[in-house]
Amino acid sequence: MKGVTRAEYCVIACAEAWRDAGEILASPMGLIPSIGARLARHTFAPDLLLTDGEAMLVGVDGTVEGWLPYRQHLTLVTGGRRHVMMGASQIDRYGNQNISCIGDWARPKRQLLGVRGAPVNTLNHPTSYWIPRHSRRVFVEQVDMVCGVGYDRAAGARHHRIPRVVSDLGVFDFATPDRAMRLASLHPGVTVEKVREATGFTLEVPDEVPYTREPTAEEQRLIREVIDPENARAREVAE
């Protein structure tokens, strides 16, 4: 495959989160996860449910197929038939995520969004994360406010699962004995050193780290011609 961009590797890495997911709601937050979810639905996860970002369930062409206002969305969350890919202002080695504030919660240095639905999401269905700019500011030793619950704090909650973290540098999972974050694949062009430098905690790195897979010709066509012909993805992750 020629000329695959970093943004396209990120799309592939996000799309893979929904492989074989079945008939569940994909909730991508951010542009590249949205392209990824639609790519998955177009290809290897044809039964996925998608929303228009408002109250409608829609097909890839925008055809309305259902109604999902916020309160039904919350029921779907606790019913478990959803895999969200959220953002994170901070994330730590066990997958604790923060979108609430930076600094002391009682008097924050920077107030952010608030916990939103991160606590309920992480206890009820798979929750993955998308981080468009991998840095020590985001990948921190300890988050300032735990919104999304990580493995060390979930106490084995029955529906808790963090399948993957995707950044502009690689893909990460928690497939280690103590469920600490591990480098699962590097996007082509990225080195292990670069990832280590951009990570604020000691990352588990296997001896052999694979590269994130290439898109197929059909996937690349779908991304470039059907899903994101305006190349908006390059604004979220530049090459």
Next chain:
Amino acid sequence: MTDKTMTADEAVSWLHSGMTLGIGGWGSRRKPMALVRALLRAEITDLTVVSYGGPDVGMLAAAGRIRRLVTPFVTLDSIPLEPHYRAARERGAFELMEIDEAMFMWGLHAAANRLPFLPVRAGTGSDVMRVNPGLRTVTSPYDDGETLVAMPALRLDAALVHVNRADRRGNGQYLGPDPYFDDLFCEAAQTAYVSCERIVDTAELTKEAAPQTLLIKRHTVTGVVEAPNGAHFTSCAPEYGRDEAFQKRYATTPWAQFAARFLGGDEQAYQSAIREAP
């Protein structure tokens, strides 16, 4: 037949300092902004505000009217972070009960059902429990034995919501795609004030719209306020979208300057000022 129509200022005259006030809508969507503007004109302060927060929270926070806020987030949607809310938080202007979106909903459900709490699988493991030391857990009395959060009822002294249509008795209708939680706010409250784009005869409500658009039932409503463009600058689908240009102005203008230019007069003055705004 009880005619519940009143002006926004009359509705606010029933409110007083120290109350717990629920505000409907979500983020920067279908917020009862005409009622919030009336609240800003009144000498009411020391409020506990319960809201899926948007500019309602930002404005009341900027004006120093909030003693305590109960919310899972505050956002302007197309502008992710609410600048006036942020500034108020960063200067420690009020107490915060920061809870998850589902916990918030179950708190309203508990209040509406006159229950002390409802169990919810959310909160445990997160710092929601650390920053709200008053939250308690319950253990399922059945075989599963799961520990859940006992979300306390969010009882409201008053609710403020905005819908597309209402009749004079307080039957409220939404015509957009999402009811948000406005009926729940009304059910969780002792009193509720419903503003609407247009007051119509009861029979007209279902002339062209399906009966399931009748979101708010009159027995939960105290006052009905006709407030055309009353959600401005938030959205009120399908009648108007968010006024993005004006929202941007709100977010980038120092509060005192914004308030002086747009909030100094009554609602009519506001509506004229926004028409003249370049």
